[in-house]
Amino acid sequence: MGKIEDDLAGAFVCSKCLHSGGHVEHLAMSGTGLSRLLEIQAYRYAFVSCKNCGFTEIFNLKILAGKDDLGTILEVIFAD
Numbered sequence: 001m002g003k004i005e006d007d008l009a010g011a012f013v014c015s016k017c018l019h020s021g022g023h024v025e026h027l028a029m030s031g032t033g034l035s036r037l038l039e040i041q042a043y044r045y046a047f048v049s050c051k052n053c054g055f056t057e058i059f060n061l062k063i064l065a066g067k068d069d070l071g072t073i074l075e076v077i078f079a080d
Helices: 002-011 061-065 069-078
Strands: 022-029 043-050 056-060
Touching (some): 002 022, 002 043, 002 061, 043 061, 056 061
Antiparallel strands (some): 043 056
16 A cells, blocks of 8 residues: 555645645444454555545545456455
């Protein structure tokens, strides 16, 4: 996900203060039911924060990367 992180950080323009550039952090979460029981963190997000004022926007990494369900299953198996 390095390229996506770099793209997000470089293209980020804060909607509050209009400052360019951001800091990227990741968050992974499990869903409900079996994925929660097995602690499978299939939901991945990138939080991009403004380096000037701290305003943060959230992006769904699965959508940004264009991954399909097969990619998610392989990530779970090989614990990326």
